[in-house]
Amino acid sequence: MTANSTAPQRAAIIINPAKTVDIDVRELAAKHSAENGWGETLWFETTKEDPGVGQAKEALAQGADIVIAGGGDGTVRCVAEVLSGGDIPMGLLPLGTGNLLARNLGMDITDYDGAMAGAFAGTERKIDVVRARRSDPEKEQLFLVMAGVGYDATIMADTDEELKHKVGWLAYVDAGIRNLPGKPVKATIVIDGQQAVRRGVRSVMVGNCGKVQGGLEIFPEAKMDDGLLDVAVLAPHHGRLGWLSVVAGMIGKGRGKDTAVEYFQGKTVEITLEHNDDYQLDGDHEGQGRHVLMSLDPGALTIRM
Numbered sequence: 253m254t255a256n257s258t259a260p261q262r263a264a265i266i267i268n269p270a271k272t273v274d275i276d277v278r279e280l281a282a283k284h285s286a287e288n289g290w291g292e293t294l295w296f297e298t299t300k301e302d303p304g305v306g307q308a309k310e311a312l313a314q315g316a317d318i319v320i321a322g323g324g325d326g327t328v329r330c331v332a333e334v335l336s337g338g339d340i341p342m343g344l345l346p347l348g349t350g351n352l353l354a355r356n357l358g359m360d361i362t363d364y365d366g367a368m369a370g371a372f373a374g375t376e377r378k379i380d381v382v383r384a385r386r387s388d389p390e391k392e393q394l395f396l397v398m399a400g401v402g403y404d405a406t407i408m409a410d411t412d413e414e415l416k417h418k419v420g421w422l423a424y425v426d427a428g429i430r431n432l433p434g435k436p437v438k439a440t441i442v443i444d445g446q447q448a449v450r451r452g453v454r455s456v457m458v459g460n461c462g463k464v465q466g467g468l469e470i471f472p473e474a475k476m477d478d479g480l481l482d483v484a485v486l487a488p489h490h491g492r493l494g495w496l497s498v499v500a501g502m503i504g505k506g507r508g509k510d511t512a513v514e515y516f517q518g519k520t521v522e523i524t525l526e527h528n529d530d531y532q533l534d535g536d537h538e539g540q541g542r543h544v545l546m547s548l549d550p551g552a553l554t555i556r557m
């Protein structure tokens with residue numbers, strides 16, 4: 253893809269400057285670029301107004317041979333939005349709280365040097381991405397790990413930032429317990445064009461990967477390269493104990509007997525709620541909505557690690 257075959261390869265790093273790290277990322281990039289005989293690394297910083305999409309486009313325009321997302325899952329999602337469907341791979345320098353994609357890929361999220369080495373000279377693999385199209389407001393976004401409407405999204409919105417920083421995903425569970433009272437919302441879930449269920453749900457979660465922190469493995473059988481979405485419909489029985497049985501069921505990977513959690517697989521899922529409820533993508537609260545169509549784009553993103 254380089255314009256001039258004699259020009260050295262160049263990496264681009266898109267960094268979220270709000271993430272504080274005890275390493276010099278520029279120095280680390282310079283070291284790996286020198287070791288591999290690459291040119292000077294292109295440096296971009298995300299902003300509140302543009303959390304990564306514009307920077308990733310600019311990196312491609314400047315001829316980057318790899319685009320490294322240096323941030324959390326929000327930065328990763330924005331970079332992936334631009335790279336999906338193209339030939340240029342994405343590298344990961346996990347600097348976030350959750351680092352859900354990196355964890356699902358089996359990366360050691362404390363090894364910055366290893367992450368950078370992998371981005372420059374590691375092996376490539378293709379993973380599925382999910383395009384989520386909302387109609388209220390009209391918006392299309394991509395996600396890589398999981399999205400949800402209802403209760404789990406409320407948890408994302410409510411989580412105490414300081415707590416989130418300290419304990420990561422466990423904070424979400426804590427927020428959940430604080431939030432317990434509430435009502436189910438009537439939802440219609442259509443998988444691959446066929447109505448799967450219609451009932452009062454607390455949450456519908458859609459996964460491309462299975463793992464989150466804190467021992468919760470919401471989709472134990474999800475694979476990020478099998479061409480399938482995994483859907484969990486949480487419709488607990490009434491009351492506090494009902495909801496806790498859902499959480500217990502997930503931790504214990506229980507299925508079958510407890511009808512409070514139902515699992516589906518397919519290539520598309522359409523969720524329609526009776527009224528607006530919270531919505532999240534890869535752990536970021538994205539406001540409220542009542543309709544979303546999610547479809548899988550198999551093997552659309554190349555990761556080098």
Ligand SMILES: [Mg+2]
Pocket residue numbers: 380459460461474475476477478479480481482
């Ligand atoms: Mg899958």
